[in-house]
Amino acid sequence: MKVYISADIEGITGVTHWDETEVGKPGYEASRTQMAAEVRAACEGAAKAGAREILVKDAHDTGRNLTAADLPPGTQLLRGWSGHPLAMVEELDQSCAGVVLVGYHAPAGSAGSPLAHTLSPLHLLEINGQPASEFLLAAYSAAYVGVPLLFVSGDEATCAEAQRLNARIGAFPVKRGVGGGTISVDVEQALAGIRDGVAAALKGDPGLCRVALPERFTVAVTYRDHPKAYRASFYPGATLASSCTVAFASSDFLDVLRFLLFVT
Ligand SMILES: [Zn+2]
DSSP: OEEEEEEOSTTSTTOOSGGGGSTTSTTHHHHHHHHHHHHHHHHHHHHHTTOSEEEEEEOSTTSOSSOGGGSOTTEEEEOSOOOOTTGGGTTOOTTEEEEEEEEEOOOTTOSSOTTOOSSTTOSEEEETTEEOOHHHHHHHHHHHHTOOEEEEEEEHHHHHHHHHHOTTSEEEEEEEEETTEEEEOOHHHHHHHHHHHHHHHHHSOGGGGOOOOOSOEEEEEEOSSHHHHHHHTTSTTOEEEETTEEEEEESOHHHHHHHHHHHO
16 A cells, blocks of 8 residues: 655644744754654554555655655655646655645635745635635645545644545644744644554545545636736736736646646
């Protein structure tokens, strides 16, 4: 059995400020170390439930936060970005029994986290009229590939979003946002919650953890400044909906991912 794990940093235990997510800035090393510990816990949970193969995607910023030395023996690590539209879940395919998301966070424009954002340079991303999170993009990507979404850890808002999509998806909230701050569980609780949650999800019926794809996607990307929106409006099929917003629609989710790859 092969398991796919995608890890971000903004939804990792304790991580609160942008400085703590950026290489070279104060607090980054502590965030990176905790990210590695949470991914290791997810690997241990998967192995405990019988996974013989694990592919970990480092999905934060440069994609080079985790190192091979961080992970248990036998784990494969995908660092950097291939440029494939699946992005945060690139190389996910039907050989995987399920997807696990670690360190995921609330979307741009929401109150769920002081680090709420969607695809960094964007001001706002909406799909079918609702703010869309990186979690939602990963969930729809898994659905598109045809692989169940087993488990997510991150902020409370993301775990609640997962449960709204499909209550069978395992979720362990490690923190919640309070304005510019966060309140986190202790590290041992976080690691145990992730380890046990991943194991339980895999031992359950992964087939019940599927996410339904909408039949049609209406996408709106709102930038801070008009020039970026103007430029993005030349993507085939895109239109300038207002001075800072570009709209795009398709019934094929891969078209949406391809659009986002080129306009963000
Ligand atoms: Zn992110």
